[in-house]
Amino acid sequence: MPKIVNKDEKRRAIALSCVPLLEEVGIKKLTIAQVAKKAGIGKGTIYEYFENKDDIIFEIINIHIENHDVEFFNKIKETNSTKEKIACFFYFVIDKSEENTKHFNGYKEYLSVVLSNDNEAYLEFNSNRDCFLLDEMRSIIDEGIKKKELLPIASKFVDSLMIFHKGLVLLRMSTKDYDAKESFEDYINNLFDLIEIK
Amino acid sequence: MPKIVNKDEKRRAIALSCVPLLEEVGIKKLTIAQVAKKAGIGKGTIYEYFENKDDIIFEIINIHIENHDVEFFNKIKETNSTKEKIACFFYFVIDKSEENTKHFNGYKEYLSVVLSNDNEAYLEFNSNRDCFLLDEMRSIIDEGIKKKELLPIASKFVDSLMIFHKGLVLLRMSTKDYDAKESFEDYINNLFDLIEIK
Amino acid sequence: MPKIVNKDEKRRAIALSCVPLLEEVGIKKLTIAQVAKKAGIGKGTIYEYFENKDDIIFEIINIHIENHDVEFFNKIKETNSTKEKIACFFYFVIDKSEENTKHFNGYKEYLSVVLSNDNEAYLEFNSNRDCFLLDEMRSIIDEGIKKKELLPIASKFVDSLMIFHKGLVLLRMSTKDYDAKESFEDYINNLFDLIEIK
Amino acid sequence: MPKIVNKDEKRRAIALSCVPLLEEVGIKKLTIAQVAKKAGIGKGTIYEYFENKDDIIFEIINIHIENHDVEFFNKIKETNSTKEKIACFFYFVIDKSEENTKHFNGYKEYLSVVLSNDNEAYLEFNSNRDCFLLDEMRSIIDEGIKKKELLPIASKFVDSLMIFHKGLVLLRMSTKDYDAKESFEDYINNLFDLIEIK
DNA sequence: GATGAATGAGTTTTCATTCAT
DNA sequence: CATGAATGAAAACTCATTCAT
Numbered sequence: 161m162p163k164i165v166n167k168d169e170k171r172r173a174i175a176l177s178c179v180p181l182l183e184e185v186g187i188k189k190l191t192i193a194q195v196a197k198k199a200g201i202g203k204g205t206i207y208e209y210f211e212n213k214d215d216i217i218f219e220i221i222n223i224h225i226e227n228h229d230v231e232f233f234n235k236i237k238e239t240n241s242t243k244e245k246i247a248c249f250f251y252f253v254i255d256k257s258e259e260n261t262k263h264f265n266g267y268k269e270y271l272s273v274v275l276s277n278d279n280e281a282y283l284e285f286n287s288n289r290d291c292f293l294l295d296e297m298r299s300i301i302d303e304g305i306k307k308k309e310l311l312p313i314a315s316k317f318v319d320s321l322m323i324f325h326k327g328l329v330l331l332r333m334s335t336k337d338y339d340a341k342e343s344f345e346d347y348i349n350n351l352f353d354l355i356e357i358k
Numbered sequence: 359m360p361k362i363v364n365k366d367e368k369r370r371a372i373a374l375s376c377v378p379l380l381e382e383v384g385i386k387k388l389t390i391a392q393v394a395k396k397a398g399i400g401k402g403t404i405y406e407y408f409e410n411k412d413d414i415i416f417e418i419i420n421i422h423i424e425n426h427d428v429e430f431f432n433k434i435k436e437t438n439s440t441k442e443k444i445a446c447f448f449y450f451v452i453d454k455s456e457e458n459t460k461h462f463n464g465y466k467e468y469l470s471v472v473l474s475n476d477n478e479a480y481l482e483f484n485s486n487r488d489c490f491l492l493d494e495m496r497s498i499i500d501e502g503i504k505k506k507e508l509l510p511i512a513s514k515f516v517d518s519l520m521i522f523h524k525g526l527v528l529l530r531m532s533t534k535d536y537d538a539k540e541s542f543e544d545y546i547n548n549l550f551d552l553i554e555i556k
Numbered sequence: 557m558p559k560i561v562n563k564d565e566k567r568r569a570i571a572l573s574c575v576p577l578l579e580e581v582g583i584k585k586l587t588i589a590q591v592a593k594k595a596g597i598g599k600g601t602i603y604e605y606f607e608n609k610d611d612i613i614f615e616i617i618n619i620h621i622e623n624h625d626v627e628f629f630n631k632i633k634e635t636n637s638t639k640e641k642i643a644c645f646f647y648f649v650i651d652k653s654e655e656n657t658k659h660f661n662g663y664k665e666y667l668s669v670v671l672s673n674d675n676e677a678y679l680e681f682n683s684n685r686d687c688f689l690l691d692e693m694r695s696i697i698d699e700g701i702k703k704k705e706l707l708p709i710a711s712k713f714v715d716s717l718m719i720f721h722k723g724l725v726l727l728r729m730s731t732k733d734y735d736a737k738e739s740f741e742d743y744i745n746n747l748f749d750l751i752e753i754k
Numbered sequence: 755m756p757k758i759v760n761k762d763e764k765r766r767a768i769a770l771s772c773v774p775l776l777e778e779v780g781i782k783k784l785t786i787a788q789v790a791k792k793a794g795i796g797k798g799t800i801y802e803y804f805e806n807k808d809d810i811i812f813e814i815i816n817i818h819i820e821n822h823d824v825e826f827f828n829k830i831k832e833t834n835s836t837k838e839k840i841a842c843f844f845y846f847v848i849d850k851s852e853e854n855t856k857h858f859n860g861y862k863e864y865l866s867v868v869l870s871n872d873n874e875a876y877l878e879f880n881s882n883r884d885c886f887l888l889d890e891m892r893s894i895i896d897e898g899i900k901k902k903e904l905l906p907i908a909s910k911f912v913d914s915l916m917i918f919h920k921g922l923v924l925l926r927m928s929t930k931d932y933d934a935k936e937s938f939e940d941y942i943n944n945l946f947d948l949i950e951i952k
Numbered sequence: 953g954a955t956g957a958a959t960g961a962g963t964t965t966t967c968a969t970t971c972a973t
Numbered sequence: 974c975a976t977g978a979a980t981g982a983a984a985a986c987t988c989a990t991t992c993a994t
Contacts, residue, residue, distance in 0.1 A: 188474065192968060202976040204970080213968060268473050274532050275470035276386065283534040290533055320545050324518060327525030334472050335488055336481040347518050354552070363957070390985060400959045405986070561978070584870065588964065598980045603965070668869035670928050671862050672782065683929040716918060716941050723921030730868050731884055732877040743914050750948070786989060796955040798991080807989060 242304030314355035440502030512553035638700030710751035836898030908949035
């Protein structure tokens, strides 16, 4: 009886084995040869499981983001106040630690690829993830309202909060020495003056 | 004695002649050979006036943006209410007309290049332009306050308005069928509830 | 399963097929395109077997020199007297035949490349080959002493003999109509007055 | 009355002003633009005084070598014993000081150019200079014989001394970490055993 | 005599993808 | 199922030299 390999499983296994590789060399410098070597299979085999290079990069990035999200939601769970939970969303763009900067630059590279191609799959993936994060934010705000930390009006600011987040991301990426932290703190304090129950 | 040319003028003239070319083929596909042909000069001559390919692309984009700004400021001057003036800032990201979409996609490609290289000059240029636009926005808001259209508190929202703008730009670029208009209107109406003198 | 090729063999086969090409066009004018065409493969395939252009040129030159050495050692074996064996070493720089001049000019071009780059591999290769030839010369002299053709003191002249050889090479290469033969004969006769057992 | 410029004088003046430039950037990287700038004239003017790039490089190198020779003959004059005078000839190839290494590498680059082109003028220049140095060496040896430092037989070794010198030059240039000093000392001691009057 | 603007040929190397085995 | 050998298009940049002024 031959070993039955589930195509999807192997696809994922290949991508999984290349998560550190992508971090190391970056999207643009990643070659199929490297991927094949890291996964311990032949170059041709890659094409049994992936349409093309974009496809595999996409899969690897997915895993990256999933990993990131796991950490992210753990952090949020450990956090009590609504304000701090919101801050968790912004750590990614605020934190200047080497570790986070690496992730941030990885995401920058990813965005560069998204913006230069016109890959529908990328756009859809981004849409879904943004929706997902938006929902998370909404839950947190709603919970804050329920816990009497926030005024009911707070729910009207969920969207703009997420858009503001995107704005900080783009500014940190495209301008010199942008101080996202300062901007965030101004904004969040301003906002909480309006929505917080003191 | 040889013909003496004004280097700066010729530099600009070359760039100017390639503004439509850049629009047509995009940044990534633009070749020096094309530029030289369009400008009606030899390839080598390009390098008498520009350091390298980045340098010439940068110059062409500058002209693009200058052109855009001229239109933009004309629109603002023709506009009366502060709210409408603010809306002018957002036309770029909101408007779905073919004309504007072309510009928007051009800017998208530019951003893609900025994010993938680490060109200090690009980052600095962006910083300066963002500062400049921020100042414009501030003037408009201040004027609105002076004209008793807005409450003094409005001045505290200038920064976040610009960041919000960036956020919309990134969302329109990186997600599928993003409705920047809706987001903007929600936001601006929400905001004006807080800062408008009715 | 794909065709498995012996990388080393194919590498050598490619280089081998280009030995006449290198002779024909010279090092500086040799292009990868020519090499690929001559080897009957694609340009890209070259790079499956060689690091870069230097690498392939180096390999071709190796074959050249190996070929030359084979002839050279055959000649020495066919020769009886020590004096004649020594002369064999100098044929390369003395002989004005068209055939040898072609080789000599090839070596000249090779040296030109060695002197203009700072390629460690080249320098080391030269060192090794010089050592090797020095050892050969030493064997010949030692044998001459053993055969009572030469005085024991002859062994003290091995180094200078090789250096003298280099000197003739450089002189033939860098000056006009240099008569290496005359210089060699003067030298060898002078020397044999000192070291020969008559 | 217009300023009469002697063509040859200006030619020399231009070359003279570029002596340090050549040292700085080397032969291969030297551009006509640099030469024109250093000489304070236009690029086109260069061609009023020189045939082509080779011509001007040649002229600059001439001056270099003249300068070197001046130092060299001063050193020889200050030296007493014949053995030391001979050693002066070999300082160039033996000395590992930074200063001399710079000169040596300059000469290496020059030789590389000589070997890669087939410029008759270069070859002739080299022939003449080698003749000239040979004559100098002969004078020194003859003088040594006259001063009863050397046996009359010494005159038979003048040629080989010069060829040996060339050999050391080529070895230092084309092999790794060559110890020219050791080779020279062995040789000169060996030689003096034969030709010195003790 | 002087100038400097204009020129354009020429070559290495990478790497996603295919397909014969 | 798996493989890896083979492919070939594609583009920036330099710089000696000329010649119109």
